[in-house]
Amino acid sequence: MAANSQFSMAVHVLTMLARSCGRNMKSDYIACSVNTNAVVIRRLLSQLNKAKLVVSQTGASGGTRLARSPVDINLADVYKAVECGEVFALHAKSPSQDCPVGKNIAAVLCHLQREIDKVVGDQLSQHSLADVIEKIEHGWA
Amino acid sequence: MAANSQFSMAVHVLTMLARSCGRNMKSDYIACSVNTNAVVIRRLLSQLNKAKLVVSQTGASGGTRLARSPVDINLADVYKAVECGEVFALHAKSPSQDCPVGKNIAAVLCHLQREIDKVVGDQLSQHSLADVIEKIEHGWA
DNA sequence: CTCATTTGTATCAACAAATGTTACAAAAAG
DNA sequence: CTTTTTGTAACATTTGTTGATACAAATGAG
Secondary structure: OOOOOHHHHHHHHHHHHHOOOOOOEOHHHHHHHHOOOHHHHHHHHHHHHHOOOEEEEOOOOOEEEEOOOHHHOEHHHHHHHHOOOOOOOOOOOOOOOOOHHHHHHHHHHHHHHHHHHHHHHHHHOOOEHHHHHHHHHHOOO | OOOOOHHHHHHHHHHHHHOOOOOOEOHHHHHHHHOOOHHHHHHHHHHHHHOOOEEEEOOOOOEEEEOOOHHHOEHHHHHHHHOOOOOOOOOOOOOOOOOHHHHHHHHHHHHHHHHHHHHHHHHHOOOEHHHHHHHHHHOOO
């Protein structure tokens, strides 16, 4: 289990929370729908909390709810919150600095990386959490 | 898991080949510039060969050269060739089918995944290998 | 033809990242 | 005080990426 599915899980979790109408939802209940362990969900919620997308309470009748309306949360926010890194990675080891290509390739790739990240972010920001819920509840617009 | 840098390495390798003016280049020589093992390079070249981006020859004075001109190779071709997978992964385990969200989330995410892959591909296809070489040799246009 | 060179690929080890699991302190409600 | 629930640490498991060794097959040079 190595491919990073945190973004997918985060969208799933936030959709669940959005449908609970502001009531606290327990990590155990969410874990059941996502089909994973409650701690995995709590770890994810911890990141969403840091990004101020959700609010949690400890204690009896505690749980988690959205920090703001689903129309004010877009998928770029979620992508950023889970910090999945870049679309492609730069070289693990630095290339040879004696070779003209090795010396300059990193700058070119780094620039490209930012460019790709931007278009991904732009595209994701076109979709709000409310749009996702709409599709799940009423089919494809 | 180590972060996947095959795309970065592939661009590096193809840039090297493009600058060799059609002469065969040895995996050992390329490995030296990329700062890795020759077998890693040969594995990569094997994928680029399957994608018909390069041509290789075994034997003495063998090696690899580009299959076509750098202006006719764009970075989307390279990205496809190395098959690095998607920008984000779907759930590892299938979500609960008893939950309305769990039941329908996969379709929404899958659709989104294709949409993101398309914008990434479109953006990458704006850059030819010749553009990369231009930047490496003569700075940023 | 024979030999040196180089690719292509199998195999295995080393390592890193994501996920699963257990455990327990801290917080909050009743 | 007791119960419930989050937050987080710690560790095992799994899997993908990279590195390294080995060797058959191909091919050019002499």
